[in-house]
Amino acid sequence: MTAWLHPTSLMYKKSFVLLLVVFFSVAAMAQQRAHKSTDQINSLNWSILATINYVLNDKNQFSPVYSESVKRFKDKPFDLEGYLIPVKARKTHHTFLLSPLPVNQCNFCGANGIPAMIYVESKQPIAFTGKTIHLTGILRLDDTGDVPVRLVEAEFF
The missing domain is CATH 2.40.50.140 (Nucleic acid-binding proteins)
Known part of the structure; x- marks a missing residue:
């Protein structure tokens, strides 16, 4: 396993947090009704x-x-x-x-x-x-x- 993919590395943690932010942002936008x-x-x-x-x-x-x-x-x-x-x-x-x-x-x-x-x-x-x-x-x-x-x-x- 490369160093940046190791669960204790700072790059891994930042990537994981970014992935969570993107996921929850997309989920929130999908739940919002279109303006009618x-x-x-x-x-x-x-x-x-x-x-x-x-x-x-x-x-x-x-x-x-x-x-x-x-x-x-x-x-x-x-x-x-x-x-x-x-x-x-x-x-x-x-x-x-x-x-x-x-x-x-x-x-x-x-x-x-x-x-x-x-x-x-x-x-x-x-x-x-x-x-x-x-x-x-x-x-x-x-x-x-x-x-x-x-x-x-x-x-x-």
Whole structure:
């Protein structure tokens, strides 16, 4: 047996680790569903959120630019149906992202581009689910903070 194939050699260990990384990467990609536009939830309220644009400010950061249609709902009740995207590893969530695409799809690729997402602060906790959830809350806009659009005091139907 050559020296680099010997189980104690560093080259063998690196090759084995690389093989494992490639194997698990290919397995993960094979399990991910192809992006289908029929999986995306289309509604008037998601269309309204999609009108938020972002510009690069003088601090080299992206700042939101709210359309008039979004501003009409500022600090008013707003309802959405979407998929829960966890922001922390927990069994139940009070804060999470809501997306018009399921979490098992790449939210940053595909024919439809980057979907509009909203940060949710709910009144009651919800367990993760791959099914859609329907909720209502107060729409908050903040062009000075880290979260430009939030749904606060959210409740589930």
